[in-house]
Amino acid sequence: MSVLPVKDPSQARAAAEQIPWPQKSPASCPISAVKTRLRNAGLRPTRQRMALGWLLFAKGDRHVSAEMLYEEALRAREPLSLATVYNTLRQFSEAGLLRQVSVSGPKTFFDTNVSEHHHFYNEDDETVVDIPGSEIQVSGLPVAPEGMMISSVEVIVRLRNADGAEVEARVATGAGHHA
Numbered sequence: 001m002s003v004l005p006v007k008d009p010s011q012a013r014a015a016a017e018q019i020p021w022p023q024k025s026p027a028s029c030p031i032s033a034v035k036t037r038l039r040n041a042g043l044r045p046t047r048q049r050m051a052l053g054w055l056l057f058a059k060g061d062r063h064v065s066a067e068m069l070y071e072e073a074l075r076a077r078e079p080l081s082l083a084t085v086y087n088t089l090r091q092f093s094e095a096g097l098l099r100q101v102s103v104s105g106p107k108t109f110f111d112t113n114v115s116e117h118h119h120f121y122n123e124d125d126e127t128v129v130d131i132p133g134s135e136i137q138v139s140g141l142p143v144a145p146e147g148m149m150i151s152s153v154e155v156i157v158r159l160r161n162a163d164g165a166e167v168e169a170r171v172a173t174g175a176g177h178h179a
């Protein structure tokens, strides 16, 4: 299996920072945009969901852990428990508003960009940066087990600071049932 080509991380970061929502539509009110986003996903816009939805979706695409979001809610004077943050993140994920990205062991980030793409993971500062889906081609995938089909392939390119900048790629293959 080969993964190519890995481009300069700064390019992916620059691409990730060119985030459209909601900056590209200054006429729309971000709060009502969050409410609409929740409603469209079939979620009632409760105060807790609105507060977390605002933190998640009003600043463009982001990758946050439950702990990061909990800290942000505290700073924003939203008295939510960590359990509530976890539950809300799970509900948002099940509703298709977030995508979960597992980078190492139990560490999970919640990605507001639910389109198909890949990630750089910086092991030194534990940050995640998008790699556009078009920038990586995966070849030589194995045939899925009988009765299964490959539903998606996500690549996590792990980074660490080192002379010569060694880069490892880990490919996570998701297999799903035939439709």
Ligand SMILES: [Zn+2]
Pocket: 063, 111, 113, 117, 118, 119, 129, 130, 131
């Ligand atoms: Zn992402």
